[in-house]
Amino acid sequence: MEKILIEATARTPKFDFDPEKRTLVLSGESYPEDPQKFFAAPLVTIREFLKQKHDGLVQFNFQMTYFNSSSAKVMMDLFSALEDCATEGNDVMIEWHHADDDDNMRELGEEFSEELVNAKFKLLTFN
């Protein structure tokens, strides 16, 4: 499985996936005209990756400063796929980063984590 590195643009996030390290870091902002157009192709790989059995920790870090509601759908789908991956017996950690004073982003992370039973979840603030 190949690495995926998509650099951030003004309206799309940096997408940094490393299958060997079993990590995905999503950072920046996301409010593209059509989120499907941006996310569809990389998410095919991610879904395939999350269906496999892994020997070490699978860690996905969300370091978003802003995303719109249609991108929120993508985040929620990722949470579901990560939870399924954990339910299959993998060790899964989700880190949700937010700015210190960004209650909105923190509350969204907390709310999304309600979907998780088997995946671990950690809230962190940006430095």
Place this chain on the structure above:
Amino acid sequence: MNGQSFLDFRNELSNRGIVFTYSGFLNDDILTGIGNALRTKLALDHTDSKVSRGIFSAFVEQVQNVIRYSAETQGPEVDEEGVVTDDPLLNQEIRYGMVAIGDRADGKRFVTCCNMIEQKNVPKLQASLESIRGLDRKELTKLMREQLKEGPPEGSKGAGVGFVSIAREANGDWDYEMVPTEDPNMFFFCFEAYF
């Protein structure tokens, strides 16, 4: 030329506290452009970061609603076989709407978007907005998760959670109106969020 009428128009906007406004056909580039200027203005005014984030977010959601759903639409151009032309200027769709961002007399800021909607779509939109009226931030956050999980409602192109998201960021302080127009098939839909 009637410069005075434009000055009067400008003064009318300014009397209503409007700092940013756009009325006309919109596309995604307008969203990017006004959005960047809006962020700069909020930063130069040293606006509280939470308020700034809320205003920007409401602006994005509302303008994306206009771009997706306004009933006044033009393009893309198609040939006799109904195939969309390759011309990069003609193969796009633009939709008419209004955006206004400004300050109320009491110091609160407003983000307003208006567009025409077809009468047949009024009851459904009205019902969906009334269903979230009075909900507080916590309830709206929970609803947002539920809607994101269930997927978009029928007939929607987005996640269907745009209004829930705006209402949430505005801590439940929002309102809307469906204003009848001369055309019985068209209503003027205005949505406003306060920060």
